Amino acid sequence: MTAVDEIKIGGMGASRRRVEDNRFIRGKGNYVDDIVLPGMLHMEILRSPLAHARIKSIDASKAWAMPGVRLVLTGETMAARNLAWMPTLSYDTQAVLATDKVRFQGQEVACVIADDPYIAKDACEAIVVDYEPLPVIVNPTQSLAEGAPLIRDDKENQSNNVVYDWEVGDKDGTDRVFDQADVISKIDLHYPRSHPAPIECCGSIADFNRATSKLTVYMTTQAPHIIRAAVALVAELPEQMIRIISPDIGGGFGNKVPVYPGYVASILASILLERPVKWIEDRTGNLISTGFARDIYLHGELALRKDGRILGVRMKATADHGAFFSDAQPSKFKIGLMHSAFACYDIPNAHLEARGVYTNKAPGGVAYRCSFRVTEAMFFQERMVQAAADDLGMDQAEFRRINFVRDDDFPHRTPWGFLTDSGQYGKCLDVGLEAIGYEEFLKEKEEAAKRGRLLGIGISTMTEPLGAGNSREYDILGIKMFDSAELKIHMTGKALLRTGAKTQGQGHETTWAQIVAHELGLPAEDILVEEGDTDTAPFGMGTYASRSTPVAGAAVAMVSRKIRAKARKIAAHLLEISEEDVEWELGRFYVRSQPDRGVTIQECAMAAYSNMPDGMEPGLENVAYYDPPNLTWPFACYIVTVEVDPETGVWDVLRLVAVDDCGVRINPMIVEGQIMGGLTEAYAMANMQFITFDEHGNCIGSNFTDYLLPTAWETPGIELHEVETPCPHHPIGAKGIGECAAVGGPAAFVNAVMDALKGTGVRNIDMPVFPDRVYEALQTGQDVSGAPPVRTDET
């Protein structure tokens, strides 16, 4: 007998087909809206049509009188139970149902619970709300202007619209290197407001059983245990009587981390009515009220030496948070991990100032497919880098190379205090340049220019911090950011694995089994993976910020090792030798001196229930809680070539090359899927996606006709390449991959268009780089900045 073949059993490195797809492609997924409970009622939300207005009165009498209406909730009902406001994940408060004012268009004003959703929706329209309109603020300039109306007049001690002022880094040291610089490169950038827009909108079914006092909530949440804690703390219900079930989730992308008013209202409604209450948000509700992403302005400066070395960075960011500061992010960092910018470059001095402001726009600031503002950080970084290379008249690839942290410089402390631990940045760049044919393209570009054609090449290289966190630095509302896994090996050698993470498309049911297979030699198909039920799963912080593999995935490896340690004792007993003489190879223990004498892991499992050694606890089950020593730092290099049509401003992607180093790949097929998905989103952000507002605060982008999701038809083909630098501290060397492409991708596209426009005087076009903005820039030779215009009467 020999070790089992790891690829054959679906272990690490196997491109195993996703087991969850068996049900998804058959239409047998089980989403919140698929769940029907006996006696279930339906809730709809009445939203504010105005962005800023005082509520003078609410008359719900017509709604109450409609047949089939069971309950109408307003701010007053909530206030009577101390539930009109709730805490956000960032130590602010957010209205559940408005009492005093509405502060953004789409804000929740009332809820109707009825026998079916149509009655509830009709009844919402029968509620008469008398609004007194107030002046509307839709951007930071208005928000900070002298005499601007106070949005958060509900808060004591709030005299202006500033949410926070925050800074990090060495201001004086940075100022000094700027004084010594040969060249200072400056740029102003805007990362427009976008939305994660998962295909499944948010929803919940709250089911309060008066007889047992148990509250069960089926909910579209990426972090069920955090929700349980929040409900226990806010609603003052005993935690053992709260069960949060996150069934199949149709995409999250950060949108399903926060607590939304709909969840809270459905819970209260179920408690009051003692019947299950289902709330399913519609698309417009999702786009106009739930967690948006980005919406940050930046003034960036790089101090440069003539030879191309970056001496210092200054960043001044202004974040538009909407009406409530409800970002989901670690408590310590006010503007997320914005200060992870420039981590892949060796820069001695840096200073970041950030200011957050309130506006009359939806709250959120969620990390849309990124670790807390890392997307903005890396976009700003790579746009600044390209502008600096151009300002120096230096080749953009060479400029990056001479500033990279070198392979032998790890561990490396970034100027803002992060510790990067591994990478081969130069190699990744070389692989990318080779793949795209860099030198040949530059020649082709020169030739094309002679015939009036505009070709461009854009590069984006970055390392980003993933896997929040380690518990020293990362917590949400004080809860430390570790994660967990529980493994139960049944007597027949089959297993049940549960973790504190929550898959929403990442493929945990497939990959976690592969990690167990790698550690224990059990075939992956023998391992059932379950997540998302707080009554059965071990406590964990959920899935976002690419933290599943770095944290919960590590816990899966660690719990497997605990199991293996016990199995080794059982093996010694079965083989009648001492434990020191037992050797392990994948799937099997054997006698060191007699390799053909051994027992399989399955035989050990049977013995754990039928033939355990004297004095040993029966069973083969264990739990591991994993607190990572550091973040993980994958690296990526994306290169895009484009052709711009000078007559229309339309730009087409010619080629798109991706080089990702995410450490060890558990399932290469799933990794590739994550990269392709991320680049598709990156492409969309660069050229079509944004949510903006007119001067009245009307949301433009409230449906999929205005807020565009990319499809396979226009998304460019993607050429994938890989470099592997294992993570030195992760038990299986993995670094996380869920977000790299969405984070690093957008700058590559924008840089490519800017490269095509080099020499025209244009240094920046803010996203989305719509053709009309490119055309305008070409006509005027000027930058086109800020959010695109919405509506004027210009004809």
Add this chain to the structure above:
Amino acid sequence: MIKLRFASPEMLVDINEIPDLGYHRIDADGSVHVGALCRHADLERSSLLATRQPTMAAAAPLVADPIVRNRGTLVGSLCHADPQGDWASVMVSLDGLVVAQGPRGRRTIAVKELVHGPFQTTLAYDEVVVEAIAPAPKGAPAGGYLKLERRVGDFATVGVAVSVDRTGDEVTRAGIGLTGVGGSTISADDAAQLLVGGPLTSDAIGEAAALAAQAAQPRTDHRGSASYKRHLVSVFTSRILTGLIRSQEEAA
């Protein structure tokens, strides 16, 4: 419309089961007839249009996305009267007609007269359109459709339909329809008229493109600025017409 609660009709009539309306055909005189249940996808894959009605053939693959094209119809699109509908400008450029039928019998309405505002038609409440017609060309039909969309399946930022019938070099009839640059589909009559009676020259094309741009009434919105949209009308008109000269030269 219903989903967005812009319309709450008391009754919906499903016309899908009416037999024999799924056709499209070209008669001996060259006129194109499209039944009320003929899907966009049928027109997209039509070998008839590809060889004999180039403006329609050019537009068919640009309407909406492949999924919508499997369900939606040309006639439904005309009746929907969306200023951003692609077929309306194509039919306008072809001097197209619709045949309406009701309790009082049949009547023919020019597509230019069918629409009297955004999403509003001159159909009586008890009439349905059974057929759309592109009349017989006055010579050899040529033309094209160009559309700027932000994404496949997006409505047009700008769309331009050009159709030109020629006998020898001489343009015997021309039509230009504009999508998405006004409160309803725009027929750029002056621009089209300018082309008739002579050969297509680059001067004529330049003038026609400028007149088409003048006919547009775009507004600045999140799809682009008014001046940009106007500029695109000119570029698209000129590109389609220049393409016609080129293909004529290649054929010669």
